[in-house]
Amino acid sequence: MLTSNFIDAYFGRMIALAGLAEKVVRCRKCDDLNEKRTLSAPGYGTPMSPVILLGQSLCTACMETQIPFTRGSGYLIDRALAEIEKFRWDVFITNVVHCHPPNNRPSKEQEIQSCLIYLVREINIVRPTLIVCLGRDAASAISSISDKTVEMEMQDMMAGEHCCTVVRVHHPAYAMRGGCDADKWVRVLARMIEPLFDEFPIDEGYAVVQKE
């Protein structure tokens, strides 16, 4: 049975994420990003997800769909979710840098630091139990916070009741290229996040909210 607290939290978080997404789409903090050629994409998925899957920056296909990890290596994420009978809208997927770097160049340090505020706010809204960093770059970016505002928001979050675990796995593109066993990568991600849904049965809540 769905409680009114759950419904309030769901819609409150949805509204907060929508407001944040608008800011990301309008953001012009980085010189050559978020223009016609290199659009942004805010985080995607349910605001009640117990897990955030975190990448480094947007790929070209993600700009078209406005959904992080579209096609390409996102296929392995979809497979892992399918193993536990979930879809990508059952989780929350985002990036450290919410824009596509031109010509797929690596993100600049200034871009990472400028964009971390959006990530921290997404984390604060979704309040996951687990953050899975997909690849070394995402993991090192999240641990390299130097902006004072971002640092304070992180401290506020940690000081509150909420606390989450951060883990790192190989980037799915690395697994796709044969850097590690892709089937095993899928199984590891699936097993890692599956118990979180048992603790928090989101399916029921999500379905009821969808009907209303």
Ligand code: SF4
């Ligand atoms: S990367 Fe982030 S901070 Fe930079 S323009 Fe895009 S949304 Fe703004």
